[in-house]
Amino acid sequence: MPARILDGTSIANEIRSEVAAEVKKMAAAGVRPGLAVVLVGHNPASEIYVRGKVKACEDVGVYSEEHTPPETATTAELLALVDNLNRRDEIDGILVQLPLPLQVDSKQVLMAVDPMKDVDGFHPVNVGFLSTQRPGLVPCTPAGVIEILKRSQIPVAGQEAVVVGRSDIVGKPAAMLLMNANATVTVCHSKTHDLPGVCRRANILVAAIGRAGMVTRDFVKPGATVIDVGMNKVTDPAEFQRLFAGNSKREQTFRMKGSTLVGDVHPEVAEVAGALTPVPGGVGPLTIAMLMYNTVKAAKMRRGNRVPELSRV
Numbered sequence: 001m002p003a004r005i006l007d008g009t010s011i012a013n014e015i016r017s018e019v020a021a022e023v024k025k026m027a028a029a030g031v032r033p034g035l036a037v038v039l040v041g042h043n044p045a046s047e048i049y050v051r052g053k054v055k056a057c058e059d060v061g062v063y064s065e066e067h068t069p070p071e072t073a074t075t076a077e078l079l080a081l082v083d084n085l086n087r088r089d090e091i092d093g094i095l096v097q098l099p100l101p102l103q104v105d106s107k108q109v110l111m112a113v114d115p116m117k118d119v120d121g122f123h124p125v126n127v128g129f130l131s132t133q134r135p136g137l138v139p140c141t142p143a144g145v146i147e148i149l150k151r152s153q154i155p156v157a158g159q160e161a162v163v164v165g166r167s168d169i170v171g172k173p174a175a176m177l178l179m180n181a182n183a184t185v186t187v188c189h190s191k192t193h194d195l196p197g198v199c200r201r202a203n204i205l206v207a208a209i210g211r212a213g214m215v216t217r218d219f220v221k222p223g224a225t226v227i228d229v230g231m232n233k234v235t236d237p238a239e240f241q242r243l244f245a246g247n248s249k250r251e252q253t254f255r256m257k258g259s260t261l262v263g264d265v266h267p268e269v270a271e272v273a274g275a276l277t278p279v280p281g282g283v284g285p286l287t288i289a290m291l292m293y294n295t296v297k298a299a300k301m302r303r304g305n306r307v308p309e310l311s312r313v
């Protein structure tokens, strides 16, 4: 039986309407949450992501503003911008889109964001809160992974969860959230011995490696839930064939556009997994929905108000 497809778009829409309702309530009390997005230079992928984030703010009623320093911006200039945003009361959330240009010290810039406004959850203070199960701002993509599991009624407590990838943005916080939800968690990476064998232990497999279709059917225990966090652009025809041979719809778009978007999970995994997030339309939409949630959460936290919890797994 082919895997159940976990529809991230509809889960994200559900969260967005919950957030919009909360924003409406806040408006009645005279408060409008505000998000500042900092986009440095002209990274095409970042430009698309930021457009989506600003559009989401409009949809849910959050005030937003975009700051677009040039590609040549220095660390000092970005620190000054962040400092200014930290001081402005109408700004509740600050998001510095990554990657930053090479001449910029990214860690220093992220560290400068007021932890109370750190809607990405990247500041070491929020990382510490997450790892010690204190309330704080949680990175959007890993938080979205948990929302997909929870809202799809996939049990987490007591389950074997394997996370492939140990990035600060996805792998590590995803592992932490799964651990906080009482899963038994293994984190794998490029040096892991017998990666397919370790992954086959998983009831929940989270792929966050950044390599197109690397997770093949031999990585997956039959019936497992597979969450694909990857977003890879495939342009090489041989690579395309390895992933999508015989898929006429994909072949058509590949011919037309010269590229296609694929996750870290090979499409053949749909034949063994019990449930699977698609790419696109899986984890991606959750990232933006959780950013909206975090912005409202930050606005409430800064005002000392109770924060509505989303899911507890």
Ligand code: GUN
Pocket (backbone or CB within 6 Å): 095, 096, 097, 098, 099, 120, 140, 141, 169, 287
């Ligand atoms: N670049 C890729 N993903 C992200 C993210 O979640 N947040 C930010 N700020 N930059 C990113």
